[in-house]
Amino acid sequence: MSHHLFLLSPSDTPLYSLTHYSSKPSQATSSPLASNLPNLSNWSSSAFAGTFNALSGATSASQAQQAQGGAARIGGGQDRRHVIQMIANASLDAIEEVMRKDSVMYLKSVDKFNEWTVSAFVTPGNMKFVLLHESRNDDGIKAFFNDVWELYVKTMLNPFHTAHTPIRSPVFDARVRASAKKYL
Amino acid sequence: MATTSKQYKAIGEDLWKGRTEKINAELFAFTYGALVVQLIQDYEDYAEVNKQLEKMGYNIGTRLIEDFLARSALGRCADFREVGEVVAKVGFKSFLNITPNVSHGAQPPASSPTRTSMPPPQANAPGTSFTLTFEENPLAEFVELPDEALEGGLWFSNVLCGVLRGALEMVQMQVTASFVSDVLRGDETTEIRVTLVKYLEEEVPVGDD
Numbered sequence: 001m002s003h004h005l006f007l008l009s010p011s012d013t014p015l016y017s018l019t020h021y022s023s024k025p026s027q028a029t030s031s032p033l034a035s036n037l038p039n040l041s042n043w044s045s046s047a048f049a050g051t052f053n054a055l056s057g058a059t060s061a062s063q064a065q066q067a068q069g070g071a072a073r074i075g076g077g078q079d080r081r082h083v084i085q086m087i088a089n090a091s092l093d094a095i096e097e098v099m100r101k102d103s104v105m106y107l108k109s110v111d112k113f114n115e116w117t118v119s120a121f122v123t124p125g126n127m128k129f130v131l132l133h134e135s136r137n138d139d140g141i142k143a144f145f146n147d148v149w150e151l152y153v154k155t156m157l158n159p160f161h162t163a164h165t166p167i168r169s170p171v172f173d174a175r176v177r178a179s180a181k182k183y184l
Numbered sequence: 185m186a187t188t189s190k191q192y193k194a195i196g197e198d199l200w201k202g203r204t205e206k207i208n209a210e211l212f213a214f215t216y217g218a219l220v221v222q223l224i225q226d227y228e229d230y231a232e233v234n235k236q237l238e239k240m241g242y243n244i245g246t247r248l249i250e251d252f253l254a255r256s257a258l259g260r261c262a263d264f265r266e267v268g269e270v271v272a273k274v275g276f277k278s279f280l281n282i283t284p285n286v287s288h289g290a291q292p293p294a295s296s297p298t299r300t301s302m303p304p305p306q307a308n309a310p311g312t313s314f315t316l317t318f319e320e321n322p323l324a325e326f327v328e329l330p331d332e333a334l335e336g337g338l339w340f341s342n343v344l345c346g347v348l349r350g351a352l353e354m355v356q357m358q359v360t361a362s363f364v365s366d367v368l369r370g371d372e373t374t375e376i377r378v379t380l381v382k383y384l385e386e387e388v389p390v391g392d393d
Contacts, residue, residue, distance in 0.1 A: 154326060157214070157325075157326035158217075158326050158327055158328050159214070159217025159218055159220065159221045159326075159327060160217075160221060160327070160328065160329065160330050160333070161328075169328055171328060
């Protein structure tokens, strides 16, 4: 049972991502944080390129929600990663819709995609935390989001951290993992 | 009249409580952090930033000592050991509300060829030192040093060393103060070592140039 967390800035730039497998020591798909960056910076280009392959010839890769059907049997590894990113990206629209109507911080589940549910948390500073998960775990996820929010605020308070840049602090990473292990 | 360590603590506590103008600790930490980051951007050389922080501290210290002596009304310290006690228990307490631990270490004057040794008027020989160990550092709340700063040798709170040097110089002691370790750098403790260079002769106060 795995969870994928993405932290997005107000301009939807990915600042941090984490993959957590519960009931196992958590492993990120790319443990040195520096290598998160290549994935994240290719967000718009290769995510959709990968999705295209993964969906094996599905037509429009732009708003890929329509192409859900073809994604049912996605293989593992790289393709899976791109699908995950696509799902997270696509859920941003859903998040914004909910936010327009009703501003709370914790939006429970904004989107479903086959077996993946997307939960979101929007901070007062308009940072979006997006979590993809397979199972229901509202309380745990809410607690986890709150924890991540606190850790995020502490990182922002570091004078050496520039706002809305990728978060590379190993302390932050370690603490988020610990929190994931605790709540997810 | 020897004042005991407990009495110093009490004096420090009173001074802190009696002070009416206090500043929000977070604001203070943010301001200092922004200052250090800006210095780094301007100078781009961590050794230089350390020097500048120390200089700033020196200017602060020369003025701070007046405030301190006026409020505390303490007399001259008998020896350098007492200086350490007063600095830690009264000085830091009244300004930052922290009490670093003091450990004294005497060093034989002969083993310091780099310092000019003059016959000291008081009982302490040049080369005596004390070390302040900080459990908490209000300047460095929320701070995590990036790798470049670690490699460059930045002492984040170096302003404190300057303050000590400036303040003590105004009371006729020339000292060197420098960081020995810093938890921000991954060390176990944060320590500043203050070493007496020499006692200064009474001179006309330094004018503002």
